[in-house]
Amino acid sequence: MNDLTLLIPEFLVAGLAFLTLGADLVLPDRRKPLLPAMAAVGLAGIAAFTFAYLRGKTGSLYGGALVVDGYALFFKVFFVSLGAVVALSSVEYVKRRLEHPGEYYGILILTALAAMLMASSRELLTAYISLELLSFGLYVLVGFDRYNPKSNEAGAKYILLGAFSSALMLYGISQIYGLLGTTYFDGIAAALAATPEPGLGAQVGLALLAAGLAFKVAAVPFHMWAPDAYEGAPTPITAYLAVGSKAAAFALALRIFAEALLPAAPDWQPVIAVVAALTMTLGNLVALAQSNIKRLLAYSSIGHAGYLLLGVAALASLDGDGATSIELSHLAVNGIVLHIAAYAVTNVAAFLCVSVVSDATGREDTAAFSGLAARAPGLAMVMAASLFSLAGLPIFAGFVSKFYLFNAAAAQGLLWLAGLAIFTSLISLYYYLAVIRRMYIDSPEHAIVETGPAPGHAPMDSRIRLPRLTSALLSALFAATILLGIYPAPLMAAIQHASEALLTYSRQLPIW
């Protein structure tokens, strides 16, 4: 029997989405500022409720297509909270630049719902539909700034390439269903375990499924859409793309690789390792050449996708004669999830800073950051801390999460890949430092000489005043970046719980 009470958080989120969309219709214009408050407070409330309500509960619905466990719980709370933060960080941007706030927030909430379902899926079609719900929401949000040609272009590119990747994935799923006879993760694992040589057709299916996921996380060679979409999208949505959509894709990918595909680990591990190596190398190298801050962070996020893929490659260790072991898989799962969390906090802060600076200057190139330390010391400090965290320096979250993640890879026998990851982090330090140099060492004159503020913006040497909400949000994210960097144990306890739940399925596979 399906215990639908397990889905109450999802129902609440869906309800909130429609409530927001509906309120937009009836509220008079002067009351519209209520919408983001409604969205953010609603999401935050649901996050708290979800945590309290689902804690300790497990169960599965629809014959195992959807599952509620510690792993799903962690990501549900994560996505709903992330939605609340993104809603708050959008307030200024939406007020200044966008029409139809109700639709914006409503769709944002729907994507959070999709991400929640992705983390719960244990069946390919359920996962696919959740993924599509997420993608459709994002297609709209990326192109939301409809009088901005760049936003339109970004939206169009994202839809075309996204649809292409969905098609690949769907084809892969049909292939898998045709040849293995099931779309359930445990069924796929059993089928793969039973037939060590699954045949070309099934292999193609699995490869296409993986390629579809690689598209969503912007892994090389399927990364082309990312910089354009990131650049054109409204800045808060760029942050959401970089963090939320990536995290959702990894939440699903972990379920697929740690359960459905685990018996085939000897086949995919080298491939994922190579893709990870290419992704981190290319992302960080191309980022060196960027002068637009959003493109720079886009390539940096490709680099980070490479680090997370390194974790996926480290899900299983293979000994000399090809036998798979998951004794240390905890480390890898913990590392991935911790890195996602650290990356989320840091990156949302960084994009919020970008959003403030581009509001103040009307520009999005790195030169617009010149002299920021004098114009807005607090903002510059948060941005610098975020960049140092992305580069993986202590006392910030990025150091601990990278250390943990890379160490997991090394412990699983992928020392070369971990070494490469560290080396590419060194490369990334160069372009992060270039932005820090703009903020702290260059004076605002640099930006004036180069082009000055866009028409209608304050001069480049005036102080930037932060809206109260923005500075509160930035302070909270800054504090979280440092807290995760020096005291990750409480979060790690929650993550540990989540990965325990995920790996339970891996342990039950008929291959041990």
Add this chain to the structure above:
Amino acid sequence: MSALHSHILLALVALPLLGAAVLIAIPGGRAAAVRWAALMFAFVVMALSLYVFVAYDHAGAGFQFERAWDWLALPGPWPLGERGISLALGVDGISALMVMLTGVVMFTGVLVSWNVSHRGKDFFALYFLLLAGVFGVFVSLDLFFLFFFYELAVLPMYLLIGVWGSSTDFKTFIRTKEYGAMKLMLYLVAGSVLIWVALMAIFAQADLGTFGFADLQASGSFPATFQRIFFPFLMVGFGVLAGMWPFHTWSPDGHVAAPTAVSMVHAGVLMKLGAYGILRVGMGLLPEGAETWMPVLVGLGAVNVMYGAVSALGQRDLKYVVGYSSVSHMGYVLMGLATLNHLGVSGAVLQMFSHGIMTALFFAVVGAIYDSTHTRDIAALEGMAKRMKTTTALFVIAGLTSLGLPGLSGFVAELLVFIGLFQTYPILGALGVIGAAITAVYILRLIAKVFFGTMDERWAGQPDISRIEGVSSAVLAAFLLLMGLLPFPFIQAIDESVASLLKIVAGAG
């Protein structure tokens, strides 16, 4: 008492961090409050660091003031349980000496920076962050935290040099501070890439699920081949920070571009982190690897000594002379470590202390000369002794320490290194002595020209070193004399720790 002893090392790390936070919280514009708060924190930290050295019971040897806090468990089927990462702190004689060095240089650095006016609050906050990192490395007994603090010490350097540093005009080209800062940062982080890889390899190889130094050392689970492969990672990785040739080029550029206090800390203490890392992690965990690779290290150290000294001969900028002399002196440290005998390693450790204080004094005095004359050009400075008597006296003390005059700390340290060297590598030992002779040439020539030549008219109204800089330099000079005249307490303090380290190395071979 025991509460003090079990928390004093934590305080050494936490107080600078707390200081940084407090300074950031002080409203901008209250420059005096910032300075005094910084001075108070630095004074307390120095007092604690002196206490650590004095209270360290050298007869008892081993690690003291030990305390560990669980930090992060690492799940897995490990033989020791899920110990993972813990904030384990403790000092032996060697690190106690380094802790004292750091405390003294930190305090004098704050004094020297008394007149930093441009964004003073940010300066001191970053300076404290740097020192928290340095203390952390010297007191950590967990490889994760050792590395954590090592990176923490590198992080603020870019801003400290980039914002508060100075560019050098070489007539044909300009070495900008941005260049110096970026070069330093990338070199040091590149070094830490190698260290990080080695630490991960050590973790994976030991398969204990812990980064605890003692557990790893006791496990004895590193086969000889593994040690031979990964010791060079540590040697080169830490060697970059120690200024090891050919990875030393960041050091003169970085030190010259940095503001005075940062040069003092960087050349005085930070470079010692490199040597300390080789000693603690490299020799302590991979002794067989150390034995295999030490002949290479001694060769590189010899190049450092000669190359640094010859380069110093050719410089026209006072700060570059000191910068290259650091490269040269760090060569003695590397050579001393590489001897793997008791005298040589003791000499290296003493040299770390002696050079740390001496080079801090050098940079402080050169900074004072620059503040007063606005030039560091040796050609322009002449006969400064007539107007700057105290400055001259202080510079001469540092100079004589540098060339190893008996009665000053450099003599004790270098003598031990040389004796140690002659026991194992007599030919390279001779090179080291020649290096000391070249040092005498460039230092004495410099003193003769800059301080005792005929005075240029334009320096006729030159003020002497300011009182506050004078106090800070005098503190440093006092330590040079103290160790020169009374070397035995220093040698005693490190004796047992060096012996037990070498026992591990000998036991492995």
